[in-house]
Amino acid sequence: MKSQGAAAAATAGTGAVPATARGRRTGAPGGAGKRGDRGGARGTAGNGSNGQGPAGRRVRRQLVTSPWLFAAPGLAIVGVFILYPFVSTVVNSFTDKRQLIEGKYVGLANFRELLHDDMFWIGLRNSTLYVLVVVPALVVLPLLLALLVQKQIPGITFFRSAFYTPVVASIVVVGLIWVWMLDERGLVNAVLEAVGADKVGFLSDQWLLLFSAMAVTVWKGLGYYMIIYLAALANVPRELHEAAAVDGAGPVRRFLSVTVPAVRSTMVLVAALSSVAAFKVFSEVYLMAGPTGGPAGEDTTLVMLVQRTGTGLTGRVGYASAISVVIFVVTVALMLLVLRADRKEDA
Amino acid sequence: MAASRTTAGAPAPTEQRPARKGRTRVRDENGRRMPLWELILRYALLLGVLALMIGPFLWQLSTSLKGPHENIFSSPPSFLPSDPTLHNYTRVADTIPVWDYALNSLKVAAANVFTNCVGAALAGYALARLRYRGRKAATLVFILAMLVPVEGIIIAQFTTMRDLGLNNTLMGVLLPGCVSALNVLLMRNAFLNLPYEVEEAAFVDGANVWQRFFRIALPAVKGTLAVVAIFAFMGAWDDFLWPLIVLSDPDKFTLTIGLNYLHGTFANDERLVAAGTVIAVLPLIVLFACLQRYFFRGVGEGAVKG
Numbered sequence: 001m002k003s004q005g006a007a008a009a010a011t012a013g014t015g016a017v018p019a020t021a022r023g024r025r026t027g028a029p030g031g032a033g034k035r036g037d038r039g040g041a042r043g044t045a046g047n048g049s050n051g052q053g054p055a056g057r058r059v060r061r062q063l064v065t066s067p068w069l070f071a072a073p074g075l076a077i078v079g080v081f082i083l084y085p086f087v088s089t090v091v092n093s094f095t096d097k098r099q100l101i102e103g104k105y106v107g108l109a110n111f112r113e114l115l116h117d118d119m120f121w122i123g124l125r126n127s128t129l130y131v132l133v134v135v136p137a138l139v140v141l142p143l144l145l146a147l148l149v150q151k152q153i154p155g156i157t158f159f160r161s162a163f164y165t166p167v168v169a170s171i172v173v174v175g176l177i178w179v180w181m182l183d184e185r186g187l188v189n190a191v192l193e194a195v196g197a198d199k200v201g202f203l204s205d206q207w208l209l210l211f212s213a214m215a216v217t218v219w220k221g222l223g224y225y226m227i228i229y230l231a232a233l234a235n236v237p238r239e240l241h242e243a244a245a246v247d248g249a250g251p252v253r254r255f256l257s258v259t260v261p262a263v264r265s266t267m268v269l270v271a272a273l274s275s276v277a278a279f280k281v282f283s284e285v286y287l288m289a290g291p292t293g294g295p296a297g298e299d300t301t302l303v304m305l306v307q308r309t310g311t312g313l314t315g316r317v318g319y320a321s322a323i324s325v326v327i328f329v330v331t332v333a334l335m336l337l338v339l340r341a342d343r344k345e346d347a
Numbered sequence: 348m349a350a351s352r353t354t355a356g357a358p359a360p361t362e363q364r365p366a367r368k369g370r371t372r373v374r375d376e377n378g379r380r381m382p383l384w385e386l387i388l389r390y391a392l393l394l395g396v397l398a399l400m401i402g403p404f405l406w407q408l409s410t411s412l413k414g415p416h417e418n419i420f421s422s423p424p425s426f427l428p429s430d431p432t433l434h435n436y437t438r439v440a441d442t443i444p445v446w447d448y449a450l451n452s453l454k455v456a457a458a459n460v461f462t463n464c465v466g467a468a469l470a471g472y473a474l475a476r477l478r479y480r481g482r483k484a485a486t487l488v489f490i491l492a493m494l495v496p497v498e499g500i501i502i503a504q505f506t507t508m509r510d511l512g513l514n515n516t517l518m519g520v521l522l523p524g525c526v527s528a529l530n531v532l533l534m535r536n537a538f539l540n541l542p543y544e545v546e547e548a549a550f551v552d553g554a555n556v557w558q559r560f561f562r563i564a565l566p567a568v569k570g571t572l573a574v575v576a577i578f579a580f581m582g583a584w585d586d587f588l589w590p591l592i593v594l595s596d597p598d599k600f601t602l603t604i605g606l607n608y609l610h611g612t613f614a615n616d617e618r619l620v621a622a623g624t625v626i627a628v629l630p631l632i633v634l635f636a637c638l639q640r641y642f643f644r645g646v647g648e649g650a651v652k653g
Contacts, residue, residue: 067479067482068473070470070473070477071473071474073466073469073470074469074470074489074526074528075485077466077522077525077526078488078489078492079488081507081523082492082495082497083488083495086500088507089499089500092503099506145396148389148392149393153386153389153390156393159396159397161636161639162400163400164635164643165401165404165635166400168631168632168634168635169631170585170602170603170627170631171585172606172607172624173603173606173627173628176606176610176623177404177406177407177624178403180410180617181403181406183617190421190422190423190424194422194423219399219400224646227643227646280498282498283587287607303499303588306501307591307592311505311592315502317503321502324503328496328499
């Protein structure tokens, strides 16, 4: 709702521009200047251009429309395909709209129905579990990996690039690779068998499937967050490590009392990014468990449920929108939770 | 942001080369000599992780090269195809129009690069440099758009697309992400980081806003523009959920949707699916190998904004 207001303000601004810009021409010098810290430089240059008279004025008249010309394509796309759908999702969640049938206002009926929908609770459970398992793994493991590739030993650039490769690959490719790896007769089971262990039905059991998908998410994300941590580690002062070493702290102790506090804000960032992404998981589970979400649909995630409910000729747009609204709310809550945890640790 | 580029992309300094001759002259960042056991331990761990991260790709490649008479289910598994063949790749092309799908993906990805570079550079410049009423509101629009979880609005996007008569077209696949808010804000930051004085001098010399944009500002942010281009290409090439929803006609499929279709229909033909995935992933791995530092830089910049 708020975003609609902002969009409206932006479009309303378009109309108002000529008048204000004309007003500004007679006003402060250097009207095109950036506001703020470079005030001094701007002032002198502005006076110079003022002295130029007609030419300067002509230049500035061109500035009247061009800002909006510049911003127009971006604003149009973002407005029509992101902000408008967002607002209409929220609006539709209070209607019984279907894919080809206009809906009418039904109040909170969709949300009341959610409370009694087993599939919704399964989706919420799975998406929440996804966050609980994937986020700690993606906060800790890439940090350890970054420590491993931090030292400039020969060939390290190759290793860094290799570890990043899963990030570059499409999630579809990654999903299908692991479907084959974890197949009843795939590589993982062949290796298990070769060492004398029993085969594991990774893709046939409800829980093993979900955890396999989580493992794939972690596997694909490791390289990405490793690079984020590498940048943070580069900023850890060496003196801290040296001082700790002199005081007789071992590697583990130094990791816990020097490295972790120094990269803590990055850990919060990674937690925020990965928790939002994990809650919205779709592709991994869709590919590994199938469009219907594994045995009896028990592996369905919330976004899968939105996709399944809202598409097709009879797609229940209103109901799917209500699930989407739950996703919005949880996403915002996750962000706030992570940020709040950050502040608490500060205190 | 810059730090991620330097740490990730920097090649090993030359002074460390002699370590290969068997003498441990590798030093850590404090100039402390690294003991041999630590070096061996590090390489052992690195190789272990390497097997975990690259192994699955190689196994997929190996499977795709194994002929119809070779047992792909053997235990212990055989990693090298005994009689490598490209037979499976021709079979993929016989089964689904894989090259058409690749072309569709390429069209969408190339268009996505173009629209994102142009749209984000223009809008970013407007937000960073041009003073006008409503600039703050415009910036807020992009920030809000960046925060909207795309997965939550796909149904409404689909409805919008249908109202525009664009569902089941490649244009429909392209449009929602063709100028992403994140890229606009990245470009805005890049322009804000440029010293303003140069443009001011040009302004004094009578250069108009287009001249200043094209001749002065744009050449100075080429690095960020490259990041935007690469992530736009990768995003479009790899995207799955949105094309899955908007495309229904198998003629119009992109590569990822085609692969999903191949997997759904021929799940038991592992060699075939493996060949399909290799076709889909190879272009990006080549692109990554050539342009690594921009990929790494993009992570840093994207994370700061994301």
